[in-house]
Amino acid sequence: MTMEKTLWEYIQSVKDQSPLIHNITNYVVMNNTANALLAVGASPVMAHAKSEIKDMASIASAVLINIGTLDEYWSEAMLIAAKAAHTLNKPWVLDPVGAGATPYRNEILQKLLQYRPTVIRGNASEILALAKSNSSVTKGVDSIALSNEAVQAALDLVNDYGSIVCISGATDIILNDSGQIYFIKNGHPMMTKVTGLGCTASALTAAFIAVTENKTEATTAAMALLGIAGELAEKQSSGPGSLQMNLLDKLYAVTETEFSGYLKVAME
């Protein structure tokens, strides 16, 4: 496995450059998303007003769009932001929360895809629904073990939109249009009992692709960091409440030695 840089160097770049990340995300996770971005050294801003969204996107280093609690107003704002990011050549991440749950989500997601997200991150059922654009596969926002089909769906998205696609789950799978595939086996099952850690993953990814040329490796670094911080945090936690808190501490304090010792990444 050869990488341009070690994954730790990507973590260091975020700390060094402290990119401003413009988040248009859901109400459930805003606090934790902002805190996770601060913990890794990025600078978060949450803004969704149609009257300022282009201005905010233009001063940001990357944009995150997460449709978790979308509505008609927010969808318009998301489309303006995605268009701005696309036009200004800013990297942007799409988190298709609940793709497939309702026709409305699918409709908005298809419109967002036209602006060719730099990275798409979702669980297997969301990636599948996003590629198929139908509503038959998702039950809410939980992940389903559909890895093989999901990989095929991810490849379709890579081909159609040129996006890097990250399927998160027990093993995170990251694919790009150079035919590279990364597998990350970090993380802990209790992380699925904390709301919005997938959303955190997407936000961290936005921070990492904001400051680096190799977006695939940057995505891999972001996902590995979250997984490893989760594993370290779980050791000190009695349940999902303390895990949510300890995870922020670990995102902030994880050392290179810990990171390297825990890293389980493979490339194909």
Next chain:
Amino acid sequence: MTMEKTLWEYIQSVKDQSPLIHNITNYVVMNNTANALLAVGASPVMAHAKSEIKDMASIASAVLINIGTLDEYWSEAMLIAAKAAHTLNKPWVLDPVGAGATPYRNEILQKLLQYRPTVIRGNASEILALAKSNSSVTKGVDSIALSNEAVQAALDLVNDYGSIVCISGATDIILNDSGQIYFIKNGHPMMTKVTGLGCTASALTAAFIAVTENKTEATTAAMALLGIAGELAEKQSSGPGSLQMNLLDKLYAVTETEFSGYLKVAME
């Protein structure tokens, strides 16, 4: 006191069936509500867009409507969701946060009541205001010691709408249209210093009535679980910050032995 099932069996049912709960709730508590639902084994979704609210309610096992930070748009969404739940025969919970604080809240609540909530949960002043539909009794969202009057108000709501009514407070009181009354003396005073634990109670209730026939016992189980988790959590807490966190851990990890040992429920 005879119950159809032990309260612990209701807790087990939620874990076993992992019902999807559709929440239309307030901004303040969304993160904690989602985490509490995950901790007890349910699957939360937060969605309020008029364009998808019927679709989302139709795939959910129960609906929660909490008016905490309502506005004109959200009120419409709540009414659509309540109507959908009523029409589809889905159990739904109404949390009348701040009932009586403003005429607007009272007006929306009266409209929501027409869809006959399966369960109404509020503190004494909210239940009183809901029944009287006047704005003279509430100071914001805090509970007032109005238990006796509140029981009468609850009975009026039971009679008018066929709802189970839960008055939460130092003693939780649960009434239904079979004339049963349950009293729960679990919980800890410090829980009133954590925002939104009443909202958590309502959300857990939605999860419990989603998977069981006997909705009164299910409501009792949900309220007892929250109270006991709060008592256990408080023993390890130095204040409301750690209590909020430890409560999630305990909702996740409480054992049958702990639950039975702490349970203080009586029936009339």
Next chain:
Amino acid sequence: MTMEKTLWEYIQSVKDQSPLIHNITNYVVMNNTANALLAVGASPVMAHAKSEIKDMASIASAVLINIGTLDEYWSEAMLIAAKAAHTLNKPWVLDPVGAGATPYRNEILQKLLQYRPTVIRGNASEILALAKSNSSVTKGVDSIALSNEAVQAALDLVNDYGSIVCISGATDIILNDSGQIYFIKNGHPMMTKVTGLGCTASALTAAFIAVTENKTEATTAAMALLGIAGELAEKQSSGPGSLQMNLLDKLYAVTETEFSGYLKVAME
């Protein structure tokens, strides 16, 4: 240095009178803001519906307006609330989050200023942008070391609107139209890694000015309390996640001895 009352007496007044604080604040911080207000003994309500905002402001003891995640609807609500507070002679706090980041924020802030906030609290770059009403100085919502210029900007705001102005930072600086200046050197650098502690500061300030005549000293007490709670919390924290939690515990539990022992306030 002579004060009318000790700062601890202000802390005690909030606990004794438990003022209802009407918050129109941003999505990111609502949960923590509500919890911080509860921790110090105040009673928070979050409400933004145009249909009830005047009613809610009229039953509150003070109003907080924080523009963090403003949009066209919320801006209107904020203006109604500011006007109501001004008309009803209720103390109100303006938190100009992200002032200078976009023309839209500046436009709304200029309108809000017309209702003469009792207290304005922001970091140096926000105070500077608010006074200059231009968009050239802010990078998102982070503080910049612009203290001297910011003091001049704060004095302009004091003169133009009669407001007390608090510039928060490593040293908090509080100025009023009697020419008094307070300096507070409490707090800890890790507090900048927790999202929204500035917002917490503003909300606490609203609670403190709600119950006291001397608003400048009340503001000083609120800022000192937050700084000291932060210092105490940090000693028990492994990172920003645990700091956020421990801070709430300390706001709730700090003793007069701890407070007096840590207090670093000076007056000019």
